[in-house]
Amino acid sequence: MAYEESANMTFVRRATSVPVPRVYAALRLPPWILWWRRGWEWGKTRRYPDTAFIFMERVDGESLDIQTWLSLDDPVRVRIITQLHNYISQLRSLTPPPGTLIGSVAGLPVSDDRLAQGWPTDEQAGVSGPYADESELNSALRRQHDVSEFPPNVAESHSQSHPLVFTHGDIDLRNVMVKGDKVVALIDWEASGWFPAHWEYLKAHWVPTVHDKEHEWRDRIKEIVTPYEMERAADKDVVLHLIDELRWH
Numbered sequence: 059m060a061y062e063e064s065a066n067m068t069f070v071r072r073a074t075s076v077p078v079p080r081v082y083a084a085l086r087l088p089p090w091i092l093w094w095r096r097g098w099e100w101g102k103t104r105r106y107p108d109t110a111f112i113f114m115e116r117v118d119g120e121s122l123d124i125q126t127w128l129s130l131d132d133p134v135r136v137r138i139i140t141q142l143h144n145y146i147s148q149l150r151s152l153t154p155p156p157g158t159l160i161g162s163v164a165g166l167p168v169s170d171d172r173l174a175q176g177w178p179t180d181e182q183a184g185v186s187g188p189y190a191d192e193s194e195l196n197s198a199l200r201r202q203h204d205v206s207e208f209p210p211n212v213a214e215s216h217s218q219s220h221p222l223v224f225t226h227g228d229i230d231l232r233n234v235m236v237k238g239d240k241v242v243a244l245i246d247w248e249a250s251g252w253f254p255a256h257w258e259y260l261k262a263h264w265v266p267t268v269h270d271k272e273h274e275w276r277d278r279i280k281e282i283v284t285p286y287e288m289e290r291a292a293d294k295d296v297v298l299h300l301i302d303e304l305r306w307h
Contacts, residue, residue, distance in 0.1 A: 060110030074148040080115040119242035122231040150223040161188025162251040215292030220254035256286035
């Protein structure tokens, strides 16, 4: 997905003032190089796609995490949140070209765990899209199950039509690089592209809870991007329904 991610990064650098590392090159290496390095017998038993690398600018800063976030006083948190709100607003103000598909800026798939149609053992598990419209995206989220199989709020949510906006797709602390109280980079653009307006908020919550005070970050997400609580709750019900189905099969 290096080419898709690098295209997203280059587009954002050109169209906004969002701090994104400069991309110098994106290169793809064929699987046989890994086999040569690790042995033919190792390679024969595995199905790996081409290995890709992005060569980019090194940013002078550090990624946030929940421990660092908790250590910051509130005025510093407010300054970081204000910058993030500005940057995400810039992304969402961009106008998609006519005929834009739901997917990367180049009209290609994205790497997104929530959209993944395969399982972790499948080499294509994390590659998803593009989608012709929001209805097709919603069908993918339901794994092609009919909406009548889910709680009523899912039908309500999946009947909505949202405008397409440019979306980072993974606004989490680990993807925010700071130096002091200044945001110096947003990183990890592999899930980015044109998506319905609620997707940014939904995906910002699609992160495992690893700390009992994680809410001190999650509760601030609504200050960064417009909240879509109905859609978020419906998507949670979709996931729980699909997990229950797997449990009983």
